[in-house]
């Protein structure tokens with residue numbers, strides 16, 4: 001076991017539930033490196049939703065709460081409000097965050113509460129066996145869209161930004177170094193920070209949407225489907241079409257909720 | 271204010287609940303407006319910030335109960351309040367709090383249902399929802415105030431019980447209690463159970479004592495490295511849902527820690543029961559006309575009495591059974607289709623006749639109506 005794993009994993013909670021080839025392990029690894037570099041172990045409070053992705057924090061040996069499906073964010077708000085010096089990080093899935101938990105997601109962004117929300121976008125409901133998510137591409141076949149998905153997906157980053165998030169980034173499981181940097185930025189950002197990570201889910205999305213279980217190929221395809229701002233600047237429009245923008249997508253400053261609540265405690269009117 | 275710090279005010283039951291909560295140490299409230307509970311959120315929003323607490327108006331009641339759960343693990347005594355529709359939305363969260371043994375208080379100012387039902391009118395229809403509203407087997411504690419004074423006293427008690435038993439505790443108030451303005455004595459030497467941090471040495475967060483209870487309540491970021499898990503878990507908090515024995519043991523304990531400690535929780539008022547032939551078993555706002563009826567019947571020479579329940583869950587079955595062994599008839603007035611009467615009947619076990627006096631629509635029973643039932647029972651003779 002490597003040094004970071006030894007230092008941060010909750011040994012008694014192992015083995016992990018993730019399928020072979022799943023992207024969640026890469027993301028968790030990047031997160032632990034970010035935490036290690038920031039040296040904030042004791043301030044961390046982790047919150048997991050329900051779904052494969054919601055299990056990620058369960059394996060980390062810090063104070064962790066594994067909540068209900070869709071409800072990680074309000075639990076995180078309660079944790080943050082009771083001790084604003086906590087670094088509260090939410091691990092959530094695409095269904096968890098913007099399907100069943102969508103209302104909490106947009107309102108936490110609106111409040112600009114200082115949370116880091118890491119959303120694993122595998123474009124499917126992984127844990128329950130491959131049903132359509134609000135991120136499933138139009139036309140894609142899943143266990144609940146056998147004739148092709150008749151709906152269009154959300155762009156979670158646009159949603160976050162529109163709702164008021166003050167840090168928004170999107171990367172993929174194929175960008176571990178960029179993820180470490182983004183996690184560090186997000187954790188240090190004093191406001192609602194949202195990071196979407198596009199991951200390969202060979203067992204569910206691979207099988208049902210793509211028609212193959214090959215994880216490296218899946219990840220390579222994800223990498224081919226995305227484009228950074230720098231790459232986009234030099235790309236002809238026909239090549240750019242249909243690609244998903246990755247990188248830091250939005251960053252702004254706005255008063256943060258728990259700071260404002262603290263001002264109320266000091267008797268200042270808002 | 272008197273010398274011992276008591277003060278007397280004329281306030282609504284809803285306001286009294288807020289004052290009781292704050293006196294009990296509540297420092298976090300999350301809620302969403304709904305009649306007839308909104309005054310609780312409104313007053314919390316004024317009262318909490320100056321005492322260092324946090325008020326949050328959430329996006330819905332699901333968020334509210336979950337924020338309360340987060341706040342409780344965050345180290346604060348925490349509370350939410352709502353009514354019918356909002357309480358329905360909270361049920362998954364209440365079950366989560368029961369599973370994870372998260373102390374919290376849920377105030378339900380009951381109104382008429384189902385659905386949007388009767389927003390401004392009282393009921394006692396949600397008593398079984400409190401006990402069985404979420405999926406799975408778990409127990410909660412439910413206190414039922416009959417007056418503004420009790421809204422104060424029992425809210426304090428609700429917080430104390432939540433801490434002692436590490437369960438969600440309901441205050442089942444109702445529109446009448448919540449909105450009636452009356453005299454409330456507050457402050458003074460009240461009993462408040464402070465949160466105690468468990469020892470860290472070798473700490474296993476879900477290792478219970480012989481009474482089934484977890485010692486103290488830890489908080490996040492205090493060095494425990496907690497894992498709070500909504501799936502069935504072992505004493506360390508590690509998921510054990512696929513272990514039938516550990517799962518059974520956990521669910522058994524979650525229920526037993528309330529059931530087997532019922533004597534520590536039961537809270538009843540006995541009025542003229544020593545020689546009562548007819549006893550009214552009552553709770554909440556319907557106890558008000560019931561007690562008046564008993565008094566009036568007594569004045570007419572009838573051996574009537576009342577058993578008023580301040581805690582309905584766990585149901586005080588021993589107390590009711592004992593009463594059924596002495597009184598000939600038990601009358602159960604309630605503002606619903608006839609619900610708690612089922613528990614009374616079960617506990618009476620055929621040793622007393624049990625008469626249901628249900629009332630739908632939201633109008634409180636009149637004292638005459640209850641007295642009429644008492645008189646009928648006396649006349650009927652009902653030989654045992």
Ligand SMILES: Cc1ncc(C[n+]2csc(CCOP(=O)(O)OP(=O)(O)O)c2C)c(N)n1
Pocket residue numbers: 050051052053054069092093094095096097120122124125126127128133
């Ligand atoms: C209220 C509720 N509804 C449904 C479920 C079943 N469920 C568990 S995980 C899940 C989907 C998770 O999908 P996602 O959030 O995308 O996470 P992933 O497993 O893909 O990481 C569902 C529907 C549940 N646990 N609770």
Ligand SMILES: [Mg+2]
Pocket residue numbers: 051093094095120121122123124125126133
């Ligand atoms: Mg998913």
